[in-house]
Amino acid sequence: MYGARSMSLCTKLVRVNELGWKQQASPTVHTSSLSSAAFTHRRCSVSSVMSTNGSVPSLPPQISRRLERFKTTIFTEMSILAVKHQAINLGQGFPNFDGPDFIKEAAIEAIKQGNNQYARGFGIPQLNAAIAERFYKDTGLLVDPEREVTVTSGCTEAIAASMIGLVNPGDEVILFAPFYDSYLATLSMVDATIKTVTLRPPDFAVPEKELREAFSSKTRAIMVNTPHNPTGKVFSLQELQLIASLCKQHDSLAFTDEVYHRLTFGAEHISLASLDGMYERTVTLNSLGKTFSLTGWKIGWAVAPPNLTWGVRQAHAFLTFATATPFQWAAVSALKAPDSFYKDLIADYSSKKDILVEGLKEVGFKVFEPKGTYFVMADHTPFGFASDVEFCKFLIEEVGVAAIPPSVFYTDPDDGKHLVRFAFCKDEDTLRQAVDRMKVKLKGKVVARTH
Ligand code: GLN
Numbered sequence: 007m008y009g010a011r012s013m014s015l016c017t018k019l020v021r022v023n024e025l026g027w028k029q030q031a032s033p034t035v036h037t038s039s040l041s042s043a044a045f046t047h048r049r050c051s052v053s054s055v056m057s058t059n060g061s062v063p064s065l066p067p068q069i070s071r072r073l074e075r076f077k078t079t080i081f082t083e084m085s086i087l088a089v090k091h092q093a094i095n096l097g098q099g100f101p102n103f104d105g106p107d108f109i110k111e112a113a114i115e116a117i118k119q120g121n122n123q124y125a126r127g128f129g130i131p132q133l134n135a136a137i138a139e140r141f142y143k144d145t146g147l148l149v150d151p152e153r154e155v156t157v158t159s160g161c162t163e164a165i166a167a168s169m170i171g172l173v174n175p176g177d178e179v180i181l182f183a184p185f186y187d188s189y190l191a192t193l194s195m196v197d198a199t200i201k202t203v204t205l206r207p208p209d210f211a212v213p214e215k216e217l218r219e220a221f222s223s224k225t226r227a228i229m230v231n232t233p234h235n236p237t238g239k240v241f242s243l244q245e246l247q248l249i250a251s252l253c254k255q256h257d258s259l260a261f262t263d264e265v266y267h268r269l270t271f272g273a274e275h276i277s278l279a280s281l282d283g284m285y286e287r288t289v290t291l292n293s294l295g296k297t298f299s300l301t302g303w304k305i306g307w308a309v310a311p312p313n314l315t316w317g318v319r320q321a322h323a324f325l326t327f328a329t330a331t332p333f334q335w336a337a338v339s340a341l342k343a344p345d346s347f348y349k350d351l352i353a354d355y356s357s358k359k360d361i362l363v364e365g366l367k368e369v370g371f372k373v374f375e376p377k378g379t380y381f382v383m384a385d386h387t388p389f390g391f392a393s394d395v396e397f398c399k400f401l402i403e404e405v406g407v408a409a410i411p412p413s414v415f416y417t418d419p420d421d422g423k424h425l426v427r428f429a430f431c432k433d434e435d436t437l438r439q440a441v442d443r444m445k446v447k448l449k450g451k452v453v454a455r456t457h
Pocket of ligand 1: 079081097098100
């Protein structure tokens with residue numbers, strides 16, 4: 007699948023050249039953060055360009071200046087490497103088990119019933135209504151499904167639509183580092199000015215002074231992700247109140263990515279929009295994927311007051327226009343799941359978390375136990391590696407476990423180089439096997455650097 011994708015990209019590059027279009031000035035060719043002979047999977051690498059066209063001279067990849075500093079996403083990169091090295095994939099956050107039958111059957115039924123043409127751009131009315139109902143149950147906020155809910159192709163598109171629709175070039179946007187990779191890339195597409203505030207272990211608390219200093223009269227928005235990927239932090243009421251007071255003081259918006267809202271362990275998830283005076287300046291973003299183990303369906307949404315929904319919908323209309331119709335119908339069924347579904351979900355994920363957290367401790371990691379999400383961050387320095395990238399390379403090649411090197415989620419990669427992120431959205435046997443592999447190769451040893 008990946009091969010086919012890179013092949014078509016490459017073919018396109020060659021065709022463009024055959025047509026004699028002027029090529030852009032050669033961009034900096036970024037080497038992989040995991041570069042080495044075995045770690046050269048770049049999208050449209052020079053060698054794959056050549057393989058489509060015999061022995062033509064290599065062509066530099068073409069990309070706009072807005073995106074040239076970005077690499078293949080670390081999630082894609084690590085999943086490709088996991089396949090290559092037959093490693094257990096605790097890197098990219100997708101469940102290795104399927105979503106519930108009742109939702110899959112609803113999708114099949116919707117297809118059979120002929121719900122297969124474009125949906126209404128901002129969502130089929132039934133889904134907008136189901137999202138509004140769910141939002142009311144979760145936050146106590148009553149919203150108009152027709153004017154305040156937009157269905158998008160996954161939360162990533164909701165994030166992009168919010169930023170593209172509501173942020174102007176040069177506006178300042180505050181991100182907490184480590185941040186999910188799409189935030190930075192999307193803000194670059196918008197030409198926003200990015201300010202980061204770093205959350206540091208062990209508890210990844212919001213540093214009040216730094217946050218106050220990051221806000222200014224130019225702050226258009228702050229991006230908040232709670233529960234937080236990759237740290238597993240759940241923002242506390244006090245932290246959210248601080249953010250709310252700064253947003254109000256500086257007349258800034260808040261974008262809140264809450265896709266892990268159902269995955270908390272003994273901590274309460276609070277939507278920033280539910281705080282006094284915040285709904286009118288907040289775009290709340292969510293999706294189906296994590297809660298219902300259907301990450302490939304890409305059903306997301308944005309809830310915001312009508313004046314902000316206008317910008318979100320305008321961007322969404324020209325990004326994807328509409329989202330897959332049968333999956334929207336199935337999402338209506340999903341959102342009507344009984345409370346017992348969510349209880350079981352938490353019980354199941356708590357036991358997965360415990361297997362991985364306890365296992366990692368036994369292996370010798372310093373573990374920062376998550377309060378939410380299906381990720382756990384750990385400090386790998388007991389094993390003697392110079393960086394997260396080197397550690398992850400050893401882990402995948404020598405131990406047979408894939409994880410994510412978190413330095414890519416920081417503006418200063420050094421802030422994350424002692425950390426590693428593992429995903430526990432895997433069946434229990436897989437988690438145990440991964441721990442066993444690590445015990446064999448890592449436990450009780452300080453591993454010498456291999457190069
Ligand atoms: N959200 C997933 C993670 O953090 C990755 C999704 C993706 O590959 N873009 O692992």
